[in-house]
Amino acid sequence: MNGIVGMQHLIGETDLTAEQRGYLDAAQSSAHSLLALLNGILDLSKIEAGRLELEHADFAIRPLLDDILRPLEVVAQRKGLTLTGVIRDDVPHAVNGDALRLRQVLLNLIANALKFTHVGGVTVTVERTSDWDGVVELRFSVADTGIGISEEQRDSVFEAFRQADNSITRRYGGTGLGLAISARLVELMEGEIRIESQPGEGATFIFTARFAHAHLAQPAAESVAPAAAFSGAFRPQRILVAEDNPVNQTVISRTLEKAGHQVALAHDGRQALEVWASSRFDVIFMDMQMPEMDGLEATREIRRMEEGTGARVCIMAMTANAMSGDRERCLEAGMDGYFAKPIRAQEVIDWLARRETVPGPTPA
């Protein structure tokens, strides 16, 4: 997927006829669907293999909901629907839990609600149901005025690859994975999910989730969204790319070169060590899995050789992000951060631009 998405991005930057641009748009949209499907299957298999662990960190509820609703407002407006978020007064400002997974569930339910609604709107409500013994239970409901779901179909839509009926794929697309993943994530958050619906009049998806109290005395971090792009003076950086796959090599090095940076390539971890030792680099982009010596081992070796020199090169992992714990392993080995494949070109370019203003390593 990294090769497909990356190459499409590079093609998009060349001179194309209107006809070619049309074909490329279609290919990009197909890649997008395939990626969504792969991510869904990956999430589901991670959960089923017991490899999905929830994070525990403080986060604020209101900014999380705002971050989710903002991009979806465009979708709602385009369809002439209203989209409203309500947080009841007794909901704490912040809680401790897995903001990204909560966001994934809410995003899926709200996106579904907008997809299956043609007139009216969608309302998201957050309430507190209980608060005892250090555990806060919140109830989230996503109510729409759409097509609704019949009684018989209500349980089956939570099964993987299941849609309410066979006409849905034809009319609305989709994979039937979103609700299966959401239901399992809700279970991991020690909650329950259910549907209330009047077919033809709308559906309300309601789930509960448990959190710990936030530890922070001051308000929790305001946002889990990536920081905005930095627009400052440009300084080309010297970048070493350690990557064994030739297609990925081309994608990442062309992307960086087009943005004005200087790139050296290494085909495996051992070569990365040699190239790094013979020259000076601002950043190393390190693939995790490489023959001879993998990215983790190469990183440990570089950190060992740097000891006592006062130097410390910034090392960023590039990885398929397949299993939980990858991020932790990168950081433990001495890496500074992490880009998940398929690499989004703009994200990397923006990160490089931001590095200029931020002293020291900036974990992604």
Ligand code: ADP
């Ligand atoms: P997908 O949206 O990719 O089809 P989901 O697992 O998210 O997969 O949803 C499964 C099915 O549940 C949908 O195909 C649809 O039939 C039904 N469904 C989900 N949300 C709604 C909703 N808000 N209103 C009506 N039907 C819904």
